[in-house]
Amino acid sequence: MLVYCVSVQVKPGHEEDFRTATGINRLETMKEKGVLRFDVLQSQDDPSRFMLYEVYRSEEAVAAHRETPHYLKWRSVVAPWMARDRQGEKFKPLYPEGDMEW
């Protein structure tokens, strides 16, 4: 199991665009059997800043996600709204332990 925390900075004025496109992507992503969570957060201090909290069963699940039509479409749709490259950091979950609580 692994977790990606992805930090996103959008250009001012594209907050709602990003929210909508990411909500659509999330709906499809949550149907993937290798995906346990896909939380979308917006910074309280800077509304142009978002965090994606993505929990996968395996590296293979990450690779599979990145080949899905919804991910590829999302990536291309949001590209012009990015203020900078997305920054993803990979983590190993310590707690909760096991799949059930995710």
Next chain:
Amino acid sequence: MLVYCVSVQVKPGHEEDFRTATGINRLETMKEKGVLRFDVLQSQDDPSRFMLYEVYRSEEAVAAHRETPHYLKWRSVVAPWMARDRQGEKFKPLYPEGDMEW
């Protein structure tokens, strides 16, 4: 509802200490009625780096958490192991919507 993403850097050699102390704190924290999640993650690139993913029902729940004996004890126990100040960022959850999926 709000989410804190707390970034922690421990001094090398204190990774297991931090994991154990934080696991104990988490057990008690998850009993608080204002706490929906309290995930503990360890960076894959740098084992001295941790992320706490804390989901609260309200600002009041955050304030209540910070007065609990387990939080105060944890804070004091881990203090000597910190390589730098913890960095917390506050987010508004966009998805999932509602309490049930947290």
